[in-house]
Amino acid sequence: MVPHLITALTGPINELEQRVLESMPAIERWFRLEWMEHTPPFYSSVDLRNAGFKLAPVDTNLFPGGFNNLTQEMLPLAVQAAMAAIEKICPEAKNLLLVPEAKNRGSFYLSNVATLMRIFTMAGLNVRLGSLDESIKEPTTITLPDATTLTLEPLLRQRSRLGLKDFDPCTILLNDDLSAGVPDLLTHLHEQYLLPPLHAGWANRRKSQHFKAYEEVSKKFAKLLGMDPWLIYPQSVAVDGLDFNTGAGLDALQSQVDAVLTKTRRKYKEYGIQEKPFVVVKPDAGTHGLGIMTIRDAKDLDALAPRAREKLAGLKSVPALSQVLVQEGVVTHERMHDAVAEPVVYMMDRYVVGGFYRVHAERAEDENLNAPGSSFVPLAFAHSSHLPAPGEKPGASAPNRFYMYGVIGRLAMLAASYELETTDPEAEDYA
């Protein structure tokens, strides 16, 4: 049952894998020490791209959906991690209020919600669903294709507490990424634990801040392993003041695209990589993979302007459209049954709890795969007997590869932790 994967099994990635496996105790200890200083996000998922010559995160989601894509085998790990997380946050916790995406009634998404409910129930909480959707005025039961039922209830705000009728939770878990802004219902909840914090939502979060933190983390980690951080870091730079309608800021964008392409070309030469570098331009605030452009040459941007305008016009969040992230493109060289595959790693508290390959038959290896039409195949980890085996030939072992994915996923999670510390509006200012 291990999926048949074709990965680029030569070049620097194997050296990286070997270095990572040999250094396992040192890496785990390093994480342990980092988590003494920094609080891990409550839960997260990280999209990775494995180019064969480098492996890097391209998206870190702090309101992860898709828990339903994890296999049943992975759930005990998630339950155990949820127990550890709750114990630290609110050990007396009895009730958990889960707030799903306001408008998403797709059965895939609702399966994710059902899986999260199952995990937290088994971790020892009474879980109920509070909806941000104002059209939910009384308990509304939805039946999923597998006959599971979910009941969405209207949220009740009473002074400084949020709950449901006859349900006063100590912890509120958000699964809506707040792209549409922060609802008043969720502000000033100082008596309850609101997880993740509001500033982790896309109303406030910026990809550029995340990748700045990731650069810092990857340099620290690369130092630990004595390796080049570029092997795990996609060069990233923010460009502000853009207006695709008037053309304002396009020069600045062009020169940054050029700069990233030039640096990437230099790195490719250094490692003897025969690929054509490209960059990805994406809105600096998250938009579920929408509005992402692949650019192979800076002068393509002129031609792209009208298309970009069109692409960016339909986005649900407006605030950060004037700011984009220019990021070194990382091609995915993983294939499954001829379709392009991209690993996604799921974490809860500090633990990797599972993952899968996102597979998209109709997308190219340098395109974003998080789009309609993608499907999901569990990572080898699911089929256990599959813990890393340090003795194996690099590249020869799916579990070893997955251990590496879990390490890079956790580096991105650590970066999110740094990021949230920097952007915390309630942090004391020691400057």
Next chain:
Amino acid sequence: MVPHLITALTGPINELEQRVLESMPAIERWFRLEWMEHTPPFYSSVDLRNAGFKLAPVDTNLFPGGFNNLTQEMLPLAVQAAMAAIEKICPEAKNLLLVPEAKNRGSFYLSNVATLMRIFTMAGLNVRLGSLDESIKEPTTITLPDATTLTLEPLLRQRSRLGLKDFDPCTILLNDDLSAGVPDLLTHLHEQYLLPPLHAGWANRRKSQHFKAYEEVSKKFAKLLGMDPWLIYPQSVAVDGLDFNTGAGLDALQSQVDAVLTKTRRKYKEYGIQEKPFVVVKPDAGTHGLGIMTIRDAKDLDALAPRAREKLAGLKSVPALSQVLVQEGVVTHERMHDAVAEPVVYMMDRYVVGGFYRVHAERAEDENLNAPGSSFVPLAFAHSSHLPAPGEKPGASAPNRFYMYGVIGRLAMLAASYELETTDPEAEDYA
């Protein structure tokens, strides 16, 4: 691959299973609150007996062997639990010194040691083996049947620290139950974490203290669930001052055996159980299942005295021979391919990390199965998609049954925690 189990699927055990499943969030929260007050043993395994009408622990091992009997699927859970345990005890930990049983060179036992090394290496520690065996004077490599190699090294005691040549651990993990007494090498190690503590060893531990604590725990738990604690508690009473050679104390023993049989008979009548009650008499200090006698009638003791003497003569630990535990016998009604089966649950920190059925074809349902000739079959939990499903018909689901086993296993672990607090020689006396 789910083992074909024949369990007694009628009577009180199904009610208990149903009550346990319905109360899952309350049970998990209750454990969470208990663990705020009490420190879980570092690791443990608990032998259970499922009589169909009652389910009870019969042995709680604080130096568990047999980790090699857990399936590969279970190991990620063990690694995650080990990470959580280490983080609490010594987050800076780099080196772990594992001290295996002094004299045991059996390949099954050594596989257990290899599995423990693997778990702790993956949890981020450099693990080396220090031997209590004085014949180990230099590093000695042993090759296991699966070609794994282990290196036993001589322990080095320097003033107040224990280590190996060029290896100074912050934590020492004992896997020897100290039946033979506490070696001087292990005493007064105040600068390092010695786990489990010395008073958890059989040189000091008494089964009667454990079952006294378990009685307390089971009463608390039964109150939470509104049930009769007898359904999960084997009546247990210690008898001291025995001498099988002179016959001293045999009267007292006889009257206690009688008392336990009478109480058991009363309970059987209350629940309409058609079995013949029996008691088990065992040495109050652990002896790997040796010296355990099954008695169906108090007057059998007279006839038994010579046999008991013989049975108890070969035991490796002498101190507690004059004290025995008289315990209500719990028949095991589980069968696998006609052989008697007994579940064993493994825990690390507060987490259930796996388990298996100990199967013994040549033993009767009221005999001890922890004896040469037993074999091991993973619990259904291993074959996942197997988290508890509260909707299922009681008794119909192996995972639900295993969840209940995990709960009772953890109750016994909690009792061990109470027990070790009571017997801690360094505890402050608030009396």
